[in-house]
Each structure stands twice: as C-alpha cells, then as structure tokens.
Amino acid sequence: MSVVYAAFVKSKLISVLFLSVICYGVDVFRSYIYKKLKMKEKKLTRSQFKHASIIQAATLEFQEKGFKVASMDDIAKRAEVSKRTVYNHFASKELLFEAILEEMLTMLSAFEQVPFSLTVPLELQLRSLVDNEISLLKGDGFLPTAKVILGELMHSPELMTNVMQTFNKQESPLTVWFNEACEAGALKCADPEIVVTQFIAVIKGFCFWPQLVQGEEFPNEQKSALIAQTAVEMILKQYT
Amino acid sequence: MSVVYAAFVKSKLISVLFLSVICYGVDVFRSYIYKKLKMKEKKLTRSQFKHASIIQAATLEFQEKGFKVASMDDIAKRAEVSKRTVYNHFASKELLFEAILEEMLTMLSAFEQVPFSLTVPLELQLRSLVDNEISLLKGDGFLPTAKVILGELMHSPELMTNVMQTFNKQESPLTVWFNEACEAGALKCADPEIVVTQFIAVIKGFCFWPQLVQGEEFPNEQKSALIAQTAVEMILKQYT
DNA sequence: CATAAACTACACTCACAAGTTTACTTCAAG
DNA sequence: CTTGAAGTAAACTTGTGAGTGTAGTTTATG
Numbered sequence: 001m002s003v004v005y006a007a008f009v010k011s012k013l014i015s016v017l018f019l020s021v022i023c024y025g026v027d028v029f030r031s032y033i034y035k036k037l038k039m040k041e042k043k044l045t046r047s048q049f050k051h052a053s054i055i056q057a058a059t060l061e062f063q064e065k066g067f068k069v070a071s072m073d074d075i076a077k078r079a080e081v082s083k084r085t086v087y088n089h090f091a092s093k094e095l096l097f098e099a100i101l102e103e104m105l106t107m108l109s110a111f112e113q114v115p116f117s118l119t120v121p122l123e124l125q126l127r128s129l130v131d132n133e134i135s136l137l138k139g140d141g142f143l144p145t146a147k148v149i150l151g152e153l154m155h156s157p158e159l160m161t162n163v164m165q166t167f168n169k170q171e172s173p174l175t176v177w178f179n180e181a182c183e184a185g186a187l188k189c190a191d192p193e194i195v196v197t198q199f200i201a202v203i204k205g206f207c208f209w210p211q212l213v214q215g216e217e218f219p220n221e222q223k224s225a226l227i228a229q230t231a232v233e234m235i236l237k238q239y240t
Numbered sequence: 241m242s243v244v245y246a247a248f249v250k251s252k253l254i255s256v257l258f259l260s261v262i263c264y265g266v267d268v269f270r271s272y273i274y275k276k277l278k279m280k281e282k283k284l285t286r287s288q289f290k291h292a293s294i295i296q297a298a299t300l301e302f303q304e305k306g307f308k309v310a311s312m313d314d315i316a317k318r319a320e321v322s323k324r325t326v327y328n329h330f331a332s333k334e335l336l337f338e339a340i341l342e343e344m345l346t347m348l349s350a351f352e353q354v355p356f357s358l359t360v361p362l363e364l365q366l367r368s369l370v371d372n373e374i375s376l377l378k379g380d381g382f383l384p385t386a387k388v389i390l391g392e393l394m395h396s397p398e399l400m401t402n403v404m405q406t407f408n409k410q411e412s413p414l415t416v417w418f419n420e421a422c423e424a425g426a427l428k429c430a431d432p433e434i435v436v437t438q439f440i441a442v443i444k445g446f447c448f449w450p451q452l453v454q455g456e457e458f459p460n461e462q463k464s465a466l467i468a469q470t471a472v473e474m475i476l477k478q479y480t
Numbered sequence: 481c482a483t484a485a486a487c488t489a490c491a492c493t494c495a496c497a498a499g500t501t502t503a504c505t506t507c508a509a510g
Numbered sequence: 511c512t513t514g515a516a517g518t519a520a521a522c523t524t525g526t527g528a529g530t531g532t533a534g535t536t537t538a539t540g
Contacts, residue, residue, distance in 0.1 A: 068309050082488045205441025237477040322518045
C-alpha cells in the first residue's frame with residue numbers, strides 16, 4: 001500500500017512545478033495567509049468558517065508531522081470540528097493535502113520579472129534583487145510551505161528529478177536577469193548559472209536553510225541589511 | 241501515541257550532536273560504508289552476515305521513506321531475511337533506527353582540525369579548506385545520512401533548536417580557522433561568523449542542497465574545481 | 481416555527497504495520 | 511552424525527488511523 005502512497009505523492013506533487021520557487025530564486029511574495037480566520041468578524045457562513053478552520057489546522061499538522069504522520073483525528077480536534085465535518089469538506093486525506101498545497105502555492109505564484117537595465121547602476125539593480133529575494137523568504141507562508149513540500153519530496157528522488165527536469169532553471173527571473181547582465185557585458189563571467197547559484201546561496205545560507213533545518217530565527221533588520229550588502233558586494237567584486 | 245513517537249525521536253537524536261557536521265562545516269570524511277557486505281568473501285558467521293544485510297536494507301528503507309513510513313516487513317524482504325530474524329537482531333524499530341544512526345555517525349566523526357598558519361599563503365589554506373569540505377560532501381555516506389537525519393528533524397523544530405543550542409557553532413573546525421585568520425588580521429572582517437557562513441553557503445549551494453532536495457548529480461571534477469576556485473576567490477576579494 | 485443543510489458524537493469497518501508465537505529447518509562445530 | 515544456536519514461514523495479537531453510517535442537534539432562512 002505504500003506503493004499507493006508513493007504514487008499519490010507523485011501524481012499530486014508533480015503538478016507542483018512551482019517547487020522551483022523554493023529551490024531557485026523568486027521575487028515578490030505576498031503574505032496574507034491565515035488571515036482568513038478573521039472572517040469571524042466578517043459575515044461568513046458557518047460552513048465557510050469551518051472550512052477555513054480545517055485548512056488552518058491541517059496546514060499546521062502537515063507542517064509539524066508530514067503527510068503520513070499527520071492524523072485526521074488530530075486535525076479535527078485542532079480545528080475544533082467533528083471528524084465527520086472534515087470528511088464532508090474533504091473526501092480524503094489526500095484531497096485535503098492537495099487543497100492545502102494549492103492554497104500555499106497560489107501565495108507563491110506572484111512572480112515579478114526584473115529586467116536588466118543598462119542605465120540603472122548595477123549595484124542598485126542587484127540590491128533590489130536581493131531585497132526581493134529576502135522579503136520573499138521572510139514572508140509568513142514561505143517557510144511552512146517549504147517544509148511541507150520538501151519534507152515530502154526529500155524521500156522520493158525520482159520525483160524530484162522529474163520535477164526539476166520539467167521545470168527548467170532558465171525560467172527563474174533571477175536567472176533571466178543574470179543572463180541578460182552577462183550578455184550585455186555588465187558582468188564578466190563564463191557561466192551565468194554559477195553566478196546565480198552563488199548569489200542565491202549566499203542569501204539562503206543565512207535566510208533559508210538555517211531556518212528550515214535548525215529552526216533558527218530569521219535575521220533581524222540590521223543583520224538582513226548586512227547580508228544583502230555583502231551579497232551584492234560579492235558579485236560586484238568578483239564579476240566586474 | 242504520536243507523543244511517544246516524538247519523544248523517541250527526541251531522546252534518540254538529541255545525542256546526535258554531530259548533526260552540526262551537516263549544518264556547519266566539517267573536514268575529512270572517510271567513505272567505507274556498505275563495504276561490510278564484502279564479508280561474503282571473508283569468513284563471516286551466518287549471524288554476522290544477516291546482521292549486516294539488515295543494516296544495509298534498513299538504511300535504504302529509512303533513507304527512502306523516513307522512520308515512520310519505513311516498514312519492518314519491507315526491511316526484512318529487502319534484506320532477504322525473515323522478519324523474526326530482524327527482531328532477533330534488533331528488539332524494535334526504534335533500536336534498529338538508533339543502531340543505524342550510530343553506524344552512520346561514526347563515519348562522520350573523523351574530524352581534522354586545520355590550524356591557521358601565518359606562513360602558508362592564504363589562498364593555499366583556503367583551497368585546502370574547500371577541498372576538504374567538498375570531499376566530505378562527496379563521500380558515499382554523507383548525503384544518505386543527511387537525508388535520514390534532516391528528514392526526521394525537519395518536523396520537530398524544538399528538537400533542532402535544542403541540538404543547535406547545545407552544540408555551539410564555535411566548535412566547527414572551519415569556524416576556528418576563520419576566527420584565527422581574522423584575529424591574526426589576515427582577513428579583514430567585522431564578524432567571522434558571517435564569513436564562515438558565506439564560505440560554506442557558496443559550497444553547499446552547489447554540492448549539498450541541490451543533491452539533497454532535488455536529487456541533482458554531484459558536480460564532476462571539472463565543475464568542482466571551478467566551484468572551489470570561485471569560493472576561494474570570493475573570500476579573498478572581499479576580505480583582504 | 482418549520483424545514484433543509486450543515487454539524488456533532490459515536491460506534492463501526494477495514495487495512496496495515498509492530499511485534500510475538502510456534503513448529504520446523506539449516507548450519508557449523510565437536 | 512548429533513546437538514544447539516540461529517534462521518524461517520506463517521499465523522497470530524494488538525494498536526492505530528482512514529474512512530463510513532447513523533441518529534440526533536444546530537443554524538440560517540422563508
């Protein structure tokens with residue numbers, strides 16, 4: 001039956017090509033997750049309210065435990081809703097998971113293409129790229145989403161390679177910018193891909209991996225600024 | 241009952257302070273995993289041979305599925321051993337997991353302190369630090385170990401913070417080297433910690449995270465050399 | 481206030497996986 | 511060639527969690 005499980009994860013996540021959002025660079029991110037529950041104040045039908053509670057509870061459960069270990073009973077308790085109600089809204093655990101993934105990914109799908117410009121100083125452009133990246137990583141929903149997705153994907157390498165093969169790195173806005181910058185001669189580098197990876201690595205080394213893997217706090221304003229500054233300097237010093 | 245599960249993971253992994261090996265820099269790594277099975281040729285008792293088969297099979301299972309989803313029946317099948325035999329060697333799933341963790345971590349415990357030297361050129365020293373780090377990451381057992389441990393730890397943030405608080409970053413050999421280099425004035429930087437993190441990030445951005453999370457291939461010789469080169473240059477250009 | 485839609489409590493089925501029991505086989509060593 | 515230690519196959523117990531069925535309660539609305 002674990003074959004069924006694997007197949008499920010595969011079929012459902014394969015559509016989640018946005019994964020690259022997490023692995024490569026992305027830009028603007030809007031954080032409005034969980035505000036749904038404020039609907040208490042607004043006029044919400046009982047049904048809509050329960051629906052939102054379930055989603056919220058399930059999100060937490062999946063985050064904390066992963067798909068398999070999370071239990072529908074616990075989700076129901078956490079949502080302060082009867083188990084039957086959970087099943088009235090979502091026919092199965094799989095579908096609930098899927099719904100949550102979709103919910104999360106719509107949040108992350110607000111891309112913003114930053115075109116390379118010959119007139120604006122390089123430093124300013126880089127600076128705005130870093131700032132975008134950091135504010136994305138800092139967004140409320142990003143880390144939880146990453147936890148859920150990476151937690152499931154880590155144990156199925158074939159799936160990951162499939163996803164990554166499908167979704168070519170080229171499509172990342174950051175990659176586009178660096179490619180253009182290199183072609184225009186503003187950055188002197190043999191392989192733009194390496195530069196992008198370095199650029200992202202230097203940011204994520206502070207603002208993503210430690211938080212994901214060690215539960216570290218997100219750097220404060222001051223430290224963020226320093227990190228951004230050094231990332232920009234690094235690129236400038238090495239490639240101009 | 242998931243409380244019991246959480247408690248188990250906690251109690252067993254908390255002793256695994258070597259985790260820092262994965263999150264921070266480490267140096268030399270010896271890869272001799274799985275060679276145990278070569279004992280077919282050597283004179284091994286039947287019991288020892290079965291024991292090794294079980295460990296090998298279980299390692300794979302835990303890697304692919306994580307602790308909870310891995311099943312003892314599947315492990316037995318995979319090891320071509322009866323389920324009862326598994327239980328004769330390891331009293332419970334927990335103990336089997338623990339045994340494997342220990343097995344893996346002994347592999348990773350071969351540290352090698354690299355002292356900062358005033359006479360050797362900086363570039364050479366940095367170069368050897370990078371090379372050490374890369375060959376560690378490249379070692380046969382490193383990635384699987386990381387998968388198993390991080391896969392379990394990702395969903396228990398309190399545990400992670402505990403572990404990280406206990407095992408101070410200061411102890412990493414790389415950190416030691418950079419601290420010494422800064423104190424000696426060879427590197428001009430306000431905060432050595434940031435430099436180390438950058439240094440490691442630029443390596444892991446190519447040689448660890450993509451492999452862990454996307455199942456990407458490890459960079460070949462040529463690319464590794466390039467990565468190492470740029471990492472060293474980056475530090476030199478920015479901090480000297 | 482009546483009615484239907486949605487929610488609840490709870491008892492239930494079913495599947496699966498951890499771990500055990502038992503009766504039987506294999507193997508190595510004296 | 512026998513004896514005991516270790517392995518095997520298969521049936522078994524037990525616990526847990528997914529999902530369902532039901533009888534009764536809440537709530538919004540005409």
